[in-house]
Amino acid sequence: MFPLDFPLRILEKKAKPGESVLDPFCGRGTTNFAARILGLFSLGVDSNPVAVAITEAKLVNARAENIVKEAETILHEVQVDALPEGEFWQWAYHPTVLTSLCKWRKALLEDCHSMERKALRGIILGALHGPQPKYSASYFSNQCPRTYAPKPRYALNFWKKHKLHPKPVDVIEIVRKRAERFYAYQHESIGEVKLGDSRQLETLRPKNTNIKFHWVITSPPYYGMRTYLADQWLRLWFLGGPPWVEYRAINQFCHQNPHDFVKDLTTVWNHVASLCDRQANMVIRFGGIPARKINHLDLIHESLKDTPWQIINILPAGSAADGLRQANSFLRQKTQAQIEHDIWAKLK
Numbered sequence: 441m442f443p444l445d446f447p448l449r450i451l452e453k454k455a456k457p458g459e460s461v462l463d464p465f466c467g468r469g470t471t472n473f474a475a476r477i478l479g480l481f482s483l484g485v486d487s488n489p490v491a492v493a494i495t496e497a498k499l500v501n502a503r504a505e506n507i508v509k510e511a512e513t514i515l516h517e518v519q520v521d522a523l524p525e526g527e528f529w530q531w532a533y534h535p536t537v538l539t540s541l542c543k544w545r546k547a548l549l550e551d552c553h554s555m556e557r558k559a560l561r562g563i564i565l566g567a568l569h570g571p572q573p574k575y576s577a578s579y580f581s582n583q584c585p586r587t588y589a590p591k592p593r594y595a596l597n598f599w600k601k602h603k604l605h606p607k608p609v610d611v612i613e614i615v616r617k618r619a620e621r622f623y624a625y626q627h628e629s630i631g632e633v634k635l636g637d638s639r640q641l642e643t644l645r646p647k648n649t650n651i652k653f654h655w656v657i658t659s660p661p662y663y664g665m666r667t668y669l670a671d672q673w674l675r676l677w678f679l680g681g682p683p684w685v686e687y688r689a690i691n692q693f694c695h696q697n698p699h700d701f702v703k704d705l706t707t708v709w710n711h712v713a714s715l716c717d718r719q720a721n722m723v724i725r726f727g728g729i730p731a732r733k734i735n736h737l738d739l740i741h742e743s744l745k746d747t748p749w750q751i752i753n754i755l756p757a758g759s760a761a762d763g764l765r766q767a768n769s770f771l772r773q774k775t776q777a778q779i780e781h782d783i784w785a786k787l788k
């Protein structure tokens with residue numbers, strides 16, 4: 441996940457009014473949100489339903505008080521017959537919290553069409569798991585990493601060892617605080633987000649097919665990072681998935697070998713080029729993971745070789761480990777990320 445500052449700085453400095461932005465691997469919609477702040481049209485695409493639901497929430501127009509009202513109405517009106525079973529669920533959430541989550545899950549699976557419900561779904565996904573602060577709670581779960589869901593066996597051992605029991609947090613207060621923070625001021629939303637595979641050209645086409653993109657700001661999957669879906673198993677459960685970790689990778693990139701991975705990237709860069717304005721710029725934030733001893737810049741060079749894109753600059757972007765402090769507090773082994781780069785390209 442890259443910080444908002446990254447796409448915002450680029451677009452603020454360089455984009456002209458009326459230009460359009462594409463992110464073919466939008467993740468949590470950071471690029472789309474930056475475009476929205478600046479009043480630019482954007483399209484985000486991702487094959488992970490969690491990414492799409494969160495991006496969608498960043499693109500709706502909703503008022504904080506209406507989102508909270510919707511959350512309260514669901515809790516009053518919806519009944520649930522059963523909660524997910526097993527020790528993990530007993531330790532992950534206090535029973536009253538889990539009941540509220542199940543009510544929201546049921547209601548939002550039945551109907552998530554209104555702006556308020558889309559916003560509420562994004563807020564709940566964001567608050568589903570994370571660290572427990574000393575004072576007022578910001579997350580529904582017992583102590584957890586925020587960016588990824590822990591594997592049940594490891595989490596159980598951790599909670600039991602540290603005698604950490606789930607707390608009966610005020611779920612509406614958590615929703616209210618987040619709604620007030622995220623929907624405090626309104627920028628008109630002119631963005632679009634699609635669930636799909638960016639290797640398919642059709643997926644990358646906006647509804648208005650006359651639109652040509654002037655900016656592509658994106659961060660593709662890092663080679664060897666195969667857990668984008670498994671790491672989000674709790675959020676996928678909230679979106680209708682099973683209450684256990686699933687190791688499937690539908691519509692995700694091929695990580696078997698560098699050759700196939702590069703081929704996937706090339707396909708996307710070619711599709712993207714065909715939807716861009718002649719003067720378009722593309723900025724790719726890319727890095728590697730220590731487990732794969734391969735230079736990520738070699739992969740990017742190779743992926744752009746047989747495409748209409750020409751690299752014009754490569755800048756170091758710091759290390760992905762800079763943002764990993766909170767996740768590390770839950771891990772036995774400290775995570776180390778390789779250095780990342782921003783690769784700037786233009787159409788030839």
Ligand SMILES: C[S@@+](CC[C@H](N)C(=O)[O-])C[C@H]1O[C@@H](n2cnc3c(N)ncnc32)[C@H](O)[C@@H]1O
Pocket residue numbers: 441442443464465466467468469470471485486487488491636637638639658659660661662668691692693
């Ligand atoms: C490095 S992350 C993007 C992070 C994003 N920049 C952010 O700030 O949240 C890469 C994303 O690519 C998505 N992805 C992987 N394979 C894909 C495919 N074939 N089509 C579309 N998205 C894909 C993953 O689900 C993941 O969300």
